Amino acid sequence: MSLDFHPTKEDLIFSCDSSSEIRYWSIKNGTSAGVFKGGATQLRFQPCFARILATAADNFVSIFDVETQSCRAKLQGHKNQVHSVCWDTSGEYLASVSDELVRVWNIGSGSKADCIHELSCPGNKFRTCIFHPTYPSLLVIGCNENLEFWNITENKRMTMHAHEKLVSALAVSNTGLVASASHDKCVKIWK
Template identity: 40%
Template sequence: MASEDGQDNDEILLHLYMHDYFIKNNMHETAASLRREASVPDNSVQIDHPQGILKEWWSTCSDIILKEYSEGETYAQMSDHMMQTEENQNTDDMLQQQQVICDQSLGFFTKDSKFHVSGKCHTDLHHKSFFFGEGRSLNCSTEEVLCCDFSSDGKLLAIAGREEKVLFWNTEDHNKFVTGESHSLPISDVRFKPNSTMVATSSYDKTVQIWDSAEAGKSPLKLQGHGDHVLSLDFHPRRMNLLCSSDRNNEIRFWDINQDSWTHIFKGATKQVRFEPRNGKLLATSSGNVVNVFDVQTYKLYAVFKEHDKEVQSICWDPDGKHIISISEDSARLWSVSERKSLHELSSTGNIFQCCTFHPWNWKFWIIGGYRSFELWNPFESNKTLTIDAHKELVSSLATSIEPEMVASTSYDKSVKLWASP
């Protein structure tokens, strides 16, 4: 039986319950968007619940989705969760209602979407609403791809690595173009200048180069002065002329790109440097197995985090600038910057952790790149993760675009992939 606008009654019911869930959990913008796009009617839901009935059966639906798109794997968690749901709800009618809506949710998430869910759930999670699927894949290099970064508007992705040039990928029309000139050795890091078409790259050739993606054929600005491989760099979020870079000698340089010269040198970073994203008052760095946080005005240490056993491979701020996640091969750690302490730790349990970024539409979740896969982790709730198959080799870097909501990943398998909400 179909309604006048062509929607099945079950689909209308699904949209009603999703809208109810969003409203009751203060997700009003999402609810409004769903109402517009799905023409959600004003009907009241048949089964009322303080947080929305979706809260009770969301995990069950998610496991069904994963089972459908995971090469026929079976999951013990499905049976356990359905038994628990049956006990809590105490009615067979409720289970039947859940099954109908879950079946419909398969179509809602995948059938009409250009993205597909490609993950495998190896452990149960309290929330599964952070699924994202692979959208586009680009075999962009004949060498290993090591780094990537989104422009502020998310329209361009800069990609670089051992091929020594910068490739720009338009995320809207998927056209790509490459810079004319290049470094003489592999590129270790690439970062967009905020709200700009400018990109900076660091390289093993001991230089920093600044490119304009709007003028790819133009020669880059070269900053020289480092005495060893330059391994990372970052633009300040507010002071548009300020660039920071670090090299293998543990040296940090601040550059005034308008003057083409460095302004200050101090010690404390080898692997990576990242400015706090809100106002840039702090700079987080990794040096060996230590994470340092410096005051940008005084160059003095604000905090030191020393609990990693192995070398820190990657660091990332959350968008609010309150927390840092740091990655070593054997663990991930979440730090409170203001409290100067470790809040949570996640063991790699055999995976090889390499890189990290925050989830684009739920900042409580973190995406950790490892060997061939991602681990999706909410450190505030659990040490359990969702594993998503991603690449054929080690995931070398991750980048997040908040608007539009996307994640990019690069790999030693010479490819880059875009991921978004299914």
């Protein structure tokens, strides 16, 4: 369902499947190096801190310590399945997206994580999100045909028609470009 490279161990890639298994693989020899339970929809490593992994499953997000394979926190508050998670570049904030709700969490030390911002849009179809690399308080959200730009600190939104179908994936470059992929079979680059 999802995968992510380990931030510091170049030989490891992590994947999750619909059975809630998180498996890590040796890239050099192509074998499974270990497995533990906890992810189904998406997983993402926290930047800067190689041991923290956020995983989405059902209507919650788990924060795992990959070295101990233990759950540090379970982030709850979504009523529907969480489709996407993403970290800001500092690794301090995590965003989670379900159909009608986006939550931004402050991931503290230990097992504490607080929801600090929430965007609720009944009837919307949020699917994916990414923090903008050069504007840290701007969250880009992929929806049905649109991109939502949410300035978290000012709680202001701007909607832009982007595709003819659901925006299913987003990526950012270090130079500030945003890429969107959609079920309309197009990938677009935004400046």
